[in-house]
Amino acid sequence: MKSTLKKIVVVVLAVALASMVLAACGGGNGGNGGNGGGGEQPAGDSGYTANNTKFVLGASGPLTGGAAIYGIAVQNSAQMAVDEINAAGGINGVEIEFRMLDDMHDATKVKTNFSSLYEGGMQVSLGCVTSAPGQEWTNLSHETPVFFITPSASNDDIPKYDNGYQMCFADGNQGLYAAGYVNDNYAGQTIGIFYKSDDNYSSGIYDTFMANLDPSIQVVETTFTGDASTFDSQIQQLKDCKFIFMPIYYTPASQFMIQAKGTIADDAIYFGCDGFDGIDSGIEGFDITTIPQEVSMLSHFDSKASAGAEKDYIDKYVAAYGADTLNQFGASAYDCVYAIAKAMTENADKVSVTMSAEELNEVLKAAFQEMTFTGVTGGGQPITWDENGYVNKSAVKYTIKEANK
Numbered sequence: 001m002k003s004t005l006k007k008i009v010v011v012v013l014a015v016a017l018a019s020m021v022l023a024a025c026g027g028g029n030g031g032n033g034g035n036g037g038g039g040e041q042p043a044g045d046s047g048y049t050a051n052n053t054k055f056v057l058g059a060s061g062p063l064t065g066g067a068a069i070y071g072i073a074v075q076n077s078a079q080m081a082v083d084e085i086n087a088a089g090g091i092n093g094v095e096i097e098f099r100m101l102d103d104m105h106d107a108t109k110v111k112t113n114f115s116s117l118y119e120g121g122m123q124v125s126l127g128c129v130t131s132a133p134g135q136e137w138t139n140l141s142h143e144t145p146v147f148f149i150t151p152s153a154s155n156d157d158i159p160k161y162d163n164g165y166q167m168c169f170a171d172g173n174q175g176l177y178a179a180g181y182v183n184d185n186y187a188g189q190t191i192g193i194f195y196k197s198d199d200n201y202s203s204g205i206y207d208t209f210m211a212n213l214d215p216s217i218q219v220v221e222t223t224f225t226g227d228a229s230t231f232d233s234q235i236q237q238l239k240d241c242k243f244i245f246m247p248i249y250y251t252p253a254s255q256f257m258i259q260a261k262g263t264i265a266d267d268a269i270y271f272g273c274d275g276f277d278g279i280d281s282g283i284e285g286f287d288i289t290t291i292p293q294e295v296s297m298l299s300h301f302d303s304k305a306s307a308g309a310e311k312d313y314i315d316k317y318v319a320a321y322g323a324d325t326l327n328q329f330g331a332s333a334y335d336c337v338y339a340i341a342k343a344m345t346e347n348a349d350k351v352s353v354t355m356s357a358e359e360l361n362e363v364l365k366a367a368f369q370e371m372t373f374t375g376v377t378g379g380g381q382p383i384t385w386d387e388n389g390y391v392n393k394s395a396v397k398y399t400i401k402e403a404n405k
Helices: 002-025 068-087 107-119 131-143 171-186 200-211 232-238 250-260 308-321 328-346 357-370
Strands: 055-061 096-102 124-128 147-150 164-166 190-196 218-224 243-246 269-272 294-299 396-401
Touching (some): 055 107, 068 308, 107 131, 131 164, 171 269, 190 200, 190 232
Parallel strands (some): 269 294
16 A cells, blocks of 8 residues: 555656646747657667757856956857848757856856756757867767867867868968968068967967977977966066967956066067957956057958948947957857858758757768868858868958057
8 A cells, every 4th residue: 555655656757847848848839858758769869859940059158257358259159140041031040049047257167058058958068168168068979979160169189080070270270371471471470379288279279389380490388377467577588589489368468568668679579360359348457558569360250340241240240239349259140040050951951950960060060071161260261161160261460450550
């Protein structure tokens, strides 16, 4: 009698729990693993999304904290692209829903974000905004297959599995392109380098840059680690250099530039990579116009473009969100969304809104190997991807601020 009663209680609780889950999922996109009230969930198919009524695009990035300017730019631009695509009829008549969670540039928060997005129905992704969290996303999205193309996580290992792609230059390629520029302009001269030796982003660019640098170029090398914010010794070492390569993020770069005034020659050039993006806006206590030197960077986007697709994007972004967070991270995210939409549209016969993330992953892996895309990054030139997921696109030296006269 007691055994029978226990069985009845268990059944009642199970039915009640199932009703609660179905109620929570009703009326919108179902979480992965839900059956939407009809059909049978395929065994072992953890990406099952039969209740989805929109394609769900997920992302993780810093929306608060020191790197928030990057994450906010990605969030704004991706949403702008999604809104435009939906207004034009969506993907094969189906709208996209974009969801982005804050990871504060902290890799330890990525697993929770990934799980939340995946359980919420995510079928495809922009991955992470920055590299350290991005490496965690890479592993998670391989174990639970989700296709991603990151706008800005540039570490060389981000696309190490066949479901991962980059719209940004990989760190190694940034170092390669930067070395090419320096070789063309500073052969036989002495340059300075200031980089963060314990940071994957900075050291990754540095390693490839040095491996490809013309041997006729002499290098004065300085480094820092951790959260250092005082750079007196490095400035003294670099004081005679007229060109200083700085493959670091804009916060330590801006601190260096402030402290170097009056020591580094006014006609010197500070040259960075995509970590410099945003250095001319949104940094508390830093006014780039007070820096006498030229500040420039390797880029695949011209935020001062006066014509073409770049100008159209800039105008729309500034009208919607202002200019403070306008940078190549956002432009790259805009291109990511449109590239995903193009790949899905061109494979309409293989794509449906109720397909699993794993199924869509197989479609997109093949599509990106064959696709040529033109967007707002890459100077209007065709963009392709190699078999490793690295992007092939045009790069330019972009001058953020001319030297003060």
